[in-house]
Amino acid sequence: MEREWELQAACRHEDPDLWFSKRSVAEAKRICLDECPVRAECLEAVLARESQTADTMRDGIIAGLTGAQRAAVAAERRKQVPVEKRNAPPGPGRAPAPCGTKSAYNRHRRRGETPCQACNDANNAAYARYRATGSTKVAAGR
Template sequence: MGAESDWEPRAVCRRLEPELFFEPATRSLAKAACARCPVRAECLDAVLIREEGLRVGDRSGIFAGLLPGQRVALAKRRAAQTPPAQ
């Protein structure tokens, strides 16, 4: 990981225990925290870039309110909508 982005200090998760986002028993609490986060879009963009090329099994936790499989599906949809570079 590199330097902290300007949006990260404003993330709701910064004020919560990290384990909340990685334990199945607290999944609904983590998703609720993400739902009210003012930088959810920035978080989603950052995690999709960071996870690019990883298999589903190599991803973990809830980021931007999404589970690993949901992030993979979203990344595939976005890639399919992006026109090829010319």
């Protein structure tokens, strides 16, 4: 990812603690929103970097937005992805998990489908194994 835009960021010479202190939220937002010429690039970079981050783990002021605001932007963008693309088959060299597995159960749920009986059984078995062992790992030899 090209990051030369960071050299033009208004925050490059500021104290990093400014962006993560509750006392300086207003100042951090002012710098981002009023002074920064590369705010759009910053927002794209942080959304890409946080794409696999839980909403509750997003912290600080980045691109003029709080963690909760960035999570809302990311959620809105996910909604805008066409259904065809969300339900597209996995990339080359990777087949979808077959029905009768916990992964297939999760795939059904992500797509808003009612899981088939084989996937329900696999999910229930995985949950029972987790309750019994405290682990999601399958024991060797099983």
